[in-house]
Amino acid sequence: MLDSVVTQIKYIFSQRSLINQFTRREISNRYKGSYLGMIWSFITPLMMLTIYTFVFSVIFQARWGTTGETSKVEFALILFTGLIVFNVFSEVVSSAPNLIIANSNYVKKVIFPLEILPIVALGSALFQTLISYLILLLAILVLTGTFYWTALLFPIIILPLLLISLGLAWFLASLGVYIRDIGQIISIAVPALMFMSPIFYPISSIPEEFQFIYSLNPITYVVEDMRRAIIWGQQPNWSWLIIEFFVGLVIAVLGYIWFKKTRKGFADVL
Structure with a gap:
């Protein structure tokens, strides 16, 4: 079993040139024909940050935590950090x-x-x-004058979520060929998951009887660790990070196996 997994990893690695080529093309096609081109990569997150911050901190008068001492600037940074984490998961799973x-x-x-x-x-x-x-780091530096070394742990913190996203993408990409309705289901499930994740509110504000539900959501741990490391300069919860890494690895392997097993029927269905 282990030899088979290693063999498949080597096979995927051997396709890195093709992966790089297709990824570049995908990024290029996203802004193809637009006047601003790649500039939209910077404009879009800034616009979403502004909109969400205005709605939640100005209209709804939302504050982080129970004390209500969080400034609008800090609230914006906290919110943006959660959105960064969720958006990478959302984009991959929604397109799968x-x-x-x-x-x-x-x-x-x-x-x-x-x-x-x-x-x-x-x-x-x-x-x-x-x-x-990068926009988040620049905003923290400009608005608060701080930069914590723990922000450099970003690749390690987000890795488990990338593995989970990839595993689900393999599974959903295959399932979408046989069950066309899966795309509609995901379009409903992803926004629901966003509001079921501690992005717009801290996990401490969740009633104790419902917190076990959030403990089953892998996005919860990544969002919380990202805020600890980037906003407050604290180290992530290493125990949960290690556990989630192995969970993500299992999901990625199972998703890949499912994809390989079912791809034989793609041509017949399509």
Whole structure:
């Protein structure tokens, strides 16, 4: 079993040139034909940050925690950090059901590695995430005059969520070929999951009897650790980070196995 997993990892790694090429094309196509082009990568997160902050901190008068001492600037940074984490998951999972259908011309090409398509989707989403992350660091530095070394732990903290996203993408990409309704289901489930994650509110504000539900949500731990490291300069919860890494690894492996087992019927269905 282990030898098979290692072999598949080597195989995917051998396709890195093709993955890089497709990822670049995906990023380029996202802004193709627009006047501002890649500038939208910076404008979009800034606009969403402004809108969410205005709605929650100005209209709803929301404050972080029970004391209500959080300033609007800190609230904006806290909110933006949670959105960065969720958006990478959301973009990958939301696009997954249509990945094979949208690239059906590659299905009948036996030599084309269809399994790289979810990786390409992850790479494209990660590109936007990195830009948003840099904007966040710059905003913290300019608005608060602080920069914590723990912010450099960003790749380690987000890795489990990337593995989970990739595993789900392989699973949903395959399932979307056989069950076309899966795309509609995901379009409802993802926004619901956003409000079921501690993005717009701290986990401490959740009634104790419901906190076990949030403990089952892998996004919860990543969001909380990201805020600890970037906003408050604290180290992540290493115990949960290690556990979630292995959970993500299992989901990624199972999703890949599912994809490989079911891809044989893609051509017949499409």
